[in-house]
Amino acid sequence: MTLRRYSDGWQYSATIPEQIRAIDLVRLLTDLLLAEYAERFSDREVPPPLWLRVGLAEIIYRAGGPSLLTPRGVPVVIEGRMPDPYLGTRELLLHKAPLGYADLSLPTRTHLRGANWEHFRASAHLFTRQLLQRREGHRELHKFIRLLPRFKNSQFAFLNAYQLGDPKTGTKTTLLDVEKWWTIARTQFRSRDRSNNWSTERSLAQLKEALHVIPATGQPIPLQQRLGELDLAAQRQQLENTLFRLKTVAVNAPPGMQSLIRDYYNTLNDYYRKRRLGPGTTPVPAPNDPLARSTIRQLNLLDTIMADVRQLNANTAFGKTVSPPRP
Incomplete structure (x- = not known):
């Protein structure tokens, strides 16, 4: 993916191979859309955090299922129950606890290699979906992306966009509040199955x-x-x-x-x-x-x-x- 800054805005382009995995194409398109949305009113490049790019791509891909990107001329028949939005993610995170917010925000090279990459992907998927399922989740995510150009560190934009502390106190969200909320969310997720039953x-x-x-x-x-x-x-x-x-x-x-x-x-x-x-x-x-x-x-x-x-x-x-x- 390449981007150029012109007097009237940004121009984005991407080179796609003749054959590409569906999830890779979704990730590429998600990156393009996120970059355009974050940089629309900015005069500098604003890279969204990796957890958001990966998490949104997983949500979009799984929401459409096999019919989202269908090869031309290939019939698709879908039977059985509705697709599990956490398919693959659930099994992995039941075996290994999701990463904390600090590791999601600042992953090391070790987090992004081999089996650790799948763990990061699953953790980012769950984290992003849990944020969107909040009562004001879509509005908060919109605000978070819009605030990215104002901060060099995406964590500060996150703390300004999300109210994860005690709403009665009216205090600003801290990193400790984020970790507390995320600990509760991932614990509840791991204690229930896809039908929302307890394990x-x-x-x-x-x-x-x-x-x-x-x-x-x-x-x-x-x-x-x-x-x-x-x-x-x-x-x-x-x-x-x-x-x-x-x-x-x-x-x-x-x-x-x-x-x-x-x-x-x-x-x-x-x-x-x-x-x-x-x-x-x-x-x-x-x-x-x-x-x-x-x-x-x-x-x-x-x-x-x-x-x-x-x-x-x-x-x-x-x-x-x-x-x-x-x-």
Whole structure:
């Protein structure tokens, strides 16, 4: 890509080989458009940051899918679910945490070589898309690009364009605010799948937490252990809280976790109904009867199943499968 400054503005040109990968062509066109937009009212060359060039190109390319750039005369048939906007990026960043803002803004040569380049590309893609998904994301990006000619360092333009600190204080965004926002954004991204469900690992952690009771002192203990200790009024309060939390976990958990969560919910809900726990429950000691013993056995069995699911998830993380030992 070459550019020349004339009295009436800038002129941009690019030499394209006869054969070029689709993503490379998109990156080239994105670079041209970004340069023109940033330098439209500037008398000097304004290079946009690399993370923005790479991130926008990835978003544009993935938004169009295979039909964005189709070879002439080649039919294209698209079937199945809508394309995942994070396809490729999601798998890579689940295995390796995204780069921080400092590394995205000032990448070293090491960041841009070999497998590290793919990591940088994926991190830039996620960072740019997360910025655009903010409530004022498009307006903030427009302001950021327009501010680039005013600063020699793009980070200062970024801090002036984006409000990532506490809006109540009205203070200017700092680099620490950017890193805090980015840490939260990338953590949330890595904890959910393409359907916006929690990952299996996070779902298991939330399920385990919902099924434990935190006493006044000491460590959390399994709910079934407390069923034989709490009076009926305390059981009612604890069970209502646990049933509500199980519903929350079910809404966010992936499909493969639903049956286990449902079994836990049905077991506790049956106990709640058969015990006739309700608004008028009195604080009398819980009886050690067949209903309590049966419920505790069922919860222990479900805990064993959950432990197996957790082990299976650990063994198959990131595509790695650990074969069971031979008998």
